[in-house]
Amino acid sequence: MSRAAANWTGLVTIVRREMRRVLRIWPQTLLPPVITMTLYFIIFGALIGRRIGEMGGYDYMQYIAPGLIIMAVLTNSYANVSSSFFGAKFGKFIEELLVSPMPNSLILLGYVAGGVLRGTLIGALVTVVAMFFTPLTVANPLLMILVVVLTAVVFALGGFINGVYANKFDDISIVPTFVLAPLTYLGGVFYTVDLLPDIARQLSLANPILYMVNAFRYAMLGVSDVHIGVALSMTVGFLVFLFALAMWLLNKGYGLRS
Amino acid sequence: MTQALSIAGLAKTYGNGVEALRGIDLDVAEGDFFGLLGPNGAGKTTAIGIVTSLVRKTGGTVSVFGHDIDRELEAAKACIGLVPQEINFNQFEKCRDILVNQAGFYGIPRATAKERAEKYLKQLQLWDKREDISRNLSGGMKRRLMIARALVHEPRLLILDEPTAGVDIEIRRSMWEFLRRINREGTTIILTTHYLEEAETLCREIGIINHGRIVERGRTRDLLAKLQTETFELNLRTPIAQAPEVTGYTVRQLDPSTLEVDVDKSQSVTHLFSELAQHGIEVVSMRNKVNRLEELFVRMVEKGRT
Ligand SMILES: Nc1ncnc2c1ncn2[C@@H]1O[C@H](COP(=O)(O)OP(=O)(O)O)[C@@H](O)[C@H]1O
Numbered sequence: 001m002s003r004a005a006a007n008w009t010g011l012v013t014i015v016r017r018e019m020r021r022v023l024r025i026w027p028q029t030l031l032p033p034v035i036t037m038t039l040y041f042i043i044f045g046a047l048i049g050r051r052i053g054e055m056g057g058y059d060y061m062q063y064i065a066p067g068l069i070i071m072a073v074l075t076n077s078y079a080n081v082s083s084s085f086f087g088a089k090f091g092k093f094i095e096e097l098l099v100s101p102m103p104n105s106l107i108l109l110g111y112v113a114g115g116v117l118r119g120t121l122i123g124a125l126v127t128v129v130a131m132f133f134t135p136l137t138v139a140n141p142l143l144m145i146l147v148v149v150l151t152a153v154v155f156a157l158g159g160f161i162n163g164v165y166a167n168k169f170d171d172i173s174i175v176p177t178f179v180l181a182p183l184t185y186l187g188g189v190f191y192t193v194d195l196l197p198d199i200a201r202q203l204s205l206a207n208p209i210l211y212m213v214n215a216f217r218y219a220m221l222g223v224s225d226v227h228i229g230v231a232l233s234m235t236v237g238f239l240v241f242l243f244a245l246a247m248w249l250l251n252k253g254y255g256l257r258s
Numbered sequence: 259m260t261q262a263l264s265i266a267g268l269a270k271t272y273g274n275g276v277e278a279l280r281g282i283d284l285d286v287a288e289g290d291f292f293g294l295l296g297p298n299g300a301g302k303t304t305a306i307g308i309v310t311s312l313v314r315k316t317g318g319t320v321s322v323f324g325h326d327i328d329r330e331l332e333a334a335k336a337c338i339g340l341v342p343q344e345i346n347f348n349q350f351e352k353c354r355d356i357l358v359n360q361a362g363f364y365g366i367p368r369a370t371a372k373e374r375a376e377k378y379l380k381q382l383q384l385w386d387k388r389e390d391i392s393r394n395l396s397g398g399m400k401r402r403l404m405i406a407r408a409l410v411h412e413p414r415l416l417i418l419d420e421p422t423a424g425v426d427i428e429i430r431r432s433m434w435e436f437l438r439r440i441n442r443e444g445t446t447i448i449l450t451t452h453y454l455e456e457a458e459t460l461c462r463e464i465g466i467i468n469h470g471r472i473v474e475r476g477r478t479r480d481l482l483a484k485l486q487t488e489t490f491e492l493n494l495r496t497p498i499a500q501a502p503e504v505t506g507y508t509v510r511q512l513d514p515s516t517l518e519v520d521v522d523k524s525q526s527v528t529h530l531f532s533e534l535a536q537h538g539i540e541v542v543s544m545r546n547k548v549n550r551l552e553e554l555f556v557r558m559v560e561k562g563r564t
């Protein structure tokens with residue numbers, strides 16, 4: 001048995017275990033985002049949206065659909081890894097992996113893949129929901145897939161880092177509540193930043209989520225507040241930074257190996 | 259001969275300044291059944307933690323079957339099966355899944371992993387519980403499940419950290435029997451314990467650790483032979499009023515028909531009996547009073563303290 005084959009088996013085992021977890025606790029993992037997104041579509045799209053009229057040249061509902069989908073992807077990628085990894089740490093069964101011959105990079109990859117799978121699965125579910133409310137167009141399918149995967153990876157990495165730092169269950173809800181949610185709402189899901197006064201628009205450009213929302217909207221509708229090249233580069237930049245941070249924490253054994 | 263485990267100058271100072279290991283040297287030969295003995299806080303779990311990479315050492319070297327953990331950590335880890343001191347399952351996972359996944363982390367293909375899971379669940383009498391989530395197992399079953407999990411990748415070295423803590427005597431004995439068997443079949447075993455009876459029953463070799471230092475190391479039999487005195491409890495045919503004076507022996511009376519006598523190694527039991535016979539005392543039966551290892555242990559630990 002070669003080391004590479006063994007590592008591959010290990011990686012598949014982690015990912016399979018993560019997916020089984022998602023499916024086993026589906027009322028916590030799959031259902032809530034679908035309900036939340038349905039409500040968003042009903043309230044912001046159908047009820048309020050009708051009065052808003054157009055945004056960025058599109059029907060309001062059509063304009064916000066990409067933002068809502070990518071928002072579901074990123075929140076769920078993050079939540080999956082932070083709660084699963086913290087749970088493993090809290091229940092001490094992360095030790096099963098820590099004592100095994102799996103290298104740190106593959107442990108990280110396994111958890112991130114789990115987060116990406118849940119994120120994209122929910123992205124797909126929410127897309128189906130959206131189709132009941134508005135016609136969806138996809139300007140660039142390959143770009144769309146690329147953006148979804150990159151975004152999911154960025155947030156899965158973020159969730160992993162959160163899980164590494166967390167010492168109690170509160171610690172994995174603080175960041176989503178006080179950082180991610182505000183950044184998402186201010187990240188152009190519901191409006192184009194062109195509507196904002198100059199200073200607010202400048203500030204918005206410091207918000208990482210803005211780039212992912214716009215990249216995704218560009219892939220679907222062909223419109224974006226920022227240049228697609230910039231949006232993609234920023235996303236890749238965040239990915240590289242978070243990956244390096246996560247690997248550094250793992251190699252240091254932060255919170256895992258005393 | 260290959261050393262299953264070779265430790266030199268191993269030191270650990272935790273972040274809070276606690277010096278858990280102060281430079282220990284230890285070799286365990288392949289095929290051995292080795293007991294690491296020491297009171298709570300001696301550093302046993304820390305030492306095992308370093309070998310299994312759960313704890314980062316602050317000094318020294320460790321190699322497992324010749325694989326240095328600083329250079330070939332993954333190869334070293336692949337040789338080890340660990341039964342940790344504290345239960346660490348995913349509470350909501352089924353017993354069988356726990357084993358199949360564990361095998362997967364060690365690179366065993368899924369079909370083989372399932373066969374192994376069945377084999378070891380059966381060997382540890384847990385096959386009936388294969389579909390139960392681990393949370394619903396009793397304490398003894400959880401301990402056995404940890405052993406099954408540690409064996410599923412068929413490691414050459416099995417390390418058990420206080421495996422029988424809190425397990426009732428019957429299960430403890432059947433676990434001993436099982437460990438003896440797999441050791442006979444070729445698995446090197448290292449076990450930590452503060453149950454002296456356990457080390458005395460199971461281990462061919464022991465190391466005694468205290469305050470982060472190895473204070474004694476050798477064959478269990480040789481260490482026992484170092485003992486100077488043994489205490490015997492004697493049951494008498496007829497009750498007596500008070501303990502007799504026997505030159506050279508310390509005799510205490512426990513009750514009218516029971517005496518307790520310390521016998522030095524330079525003395526003999528035969529001589530003691532003839533002395534007692536002269537006092538008209540007939541001994542019906544006797545038993546070895548203290549756990550000898552216990553005494554050895556106390557001495558070594560005292561030696562280590564000075
Ligand atoms: N994570 C830790 N941080 C700080 N001190 C620790 C930690 N783990 C163990 N210790 C200390 O190290 C010493 C040795 O502990 P341990 O290795 O658990 O002993 P044993 O397993 O022999 O009971 C003890 O004083 C203990 O309090």
Ligand SMILES: [Mg+2]
Pocket residue numbers: 302303304343419420
């Ligand atoms: Mg211990």
